[in-house]
Amino acid sequence: MQILSHIITNLPVFGVEDSLKEVIQFFKDTTYSHIAVMEKNQFLGVLGENDLENFEDTKKIEDYRYSLESFLVRKETSWLDVLEMFARNEANLLPVLDENDHVLGYYDLTDIVGVFIDTPFFTEPGGIIVLSKGAKDYSFGEIAQIVESNNTKLIGGFITDLKNDVVEITIKIGTVNLNEIIQSFRRYNYNIVFGNNDDQFLEDLKQRSEYLNKYLNV
Numbered sequence: 001m002q003i004l005s006h007i008i009t010n011l012p013v014f015g016v017e018d019s020l021k022e023v024i025q026f027f028k029d030t031t032y033s034h035i036a037v038m039e040k041n042q043f044l045g046v047l048g049e050n051d052l053e054n055f056e057d058t059k060k061i062e063d064y065r066y067s068l069e070s071f072l073v074r075k076e077t078s079w080l081d082v083l084e085m086f087a088r089n090e091a092n093l094l095p096v097l098d099e100n101d102h103v104l105g106y107y108d109l110t111d112i113v114g115v116f117i118d119t120p121f122f123t124e125p126g127g128i129i130v131l132s133k134g135a136k137d138y139s140f141g142e143i144a145q146i147v148e149s150n151n152t153k154l155i156g157g158f159i160t161d162l163k164n165d166v167v168e169i170t171i172k173i174g175t176v177n178l179n180e181i182i183q184s185f186r187r188y189n190y191n192i193v194f195g196n197n198d199d200q201f202l203e204d205l206k207q208r209s210e211y212l213n214k215y216l217n218v
Contacts, residue, residue: 003079003115007096007105013038014047014061021057023047036095036103037061037068043101045070048091072097075104082112121156127176130160130194131185135167138190146188147173150181168193 011032014023016039026035027049034046045068047061055064071089073082074097085094092109116122131143140157147154153174161168173181182195 003082003107003112004075006107006111006115007075008108008111009105011035011093011106013095013103015039016044016060016062016065018061019057020052020055020059020061020064023061024052024055024057027052032093033091034069034089034093036072036106038103041102043072043095043097043103044068046072046091046095073107074098079112079115082107083116086112119156121172124155124172124174125176126155126172126174127178128170128172128194129178129182129185129192130168130170132161132166132168132191132193133189135162135165138167138169140169142188143169143171146184147171147181150184152181 012026013036014026016037023035026032032049034048036046037044044065047064047068051064051067055067069089071085071091072095073085077085077096082094086092086107086109094107094109096104096107098104131138143157144154155172155174157169157171159167160170175181178195182192185192
């Protein structure tokens with residue numbers, strides 16, 4: 001899936017010689033969490049809004065070089081890895097670099113989550129099941145076999161949690177009649193964390209996802 005069309009090019013990239021006053025004003029005027037800084041036309045790092053609270057606005061970015069963070073994505077980075085980078089760094093704006101470390105622009109979290117929501121996993125009709133099993137005991141091949149043995153199509157699936165050697169897998173299947181498939185998973189010693197129709201799952205996602213609430217409702 002291509003996301004290059006979502007690169008934002010109308011936001012500033014500050015130079016290390018710029019005044020912090022300009023950066024502080026940028027954050028006052030926007031809801032973004034970070035902004036890129038370059039030196040000699042190459043990416044140097046990002047400044048976070050929270051880092052500026054105790055800075056003197058009469059100084060230059062250069063005076064606070066030690067506060068720069070180094071996270072970024074490349075133009076060839078996949079959308080899933082971009083989404084992971086947002087989550088890992090608690091950011092809602094990511095600089096996108098080319099092979100020469102020039103800043104091409106930025107990805108906005110809302111845009112990338114929108115790409116995710118528009119995938120068949122969410123748009124295709126069907127049912128959602130959340131499974132859990134020992135991290136050494138599950139297999140996506142086995143999960144697909146169980147679904148297909150019930151004459152149902154597996155639309156997609158991904159790992160949504162991993163704690164204490166227990167993995168949680170969310171799958172979407174091409175039916176809302178889940179009872180027989182759920183019973184099949186139980187026979188293979190999968191625990192059913194959630195099993196219901198698509199509409200209820202999406203509503204639950206909207207209400208309970210701390211990640212989306214934190215970053216999409218800024």
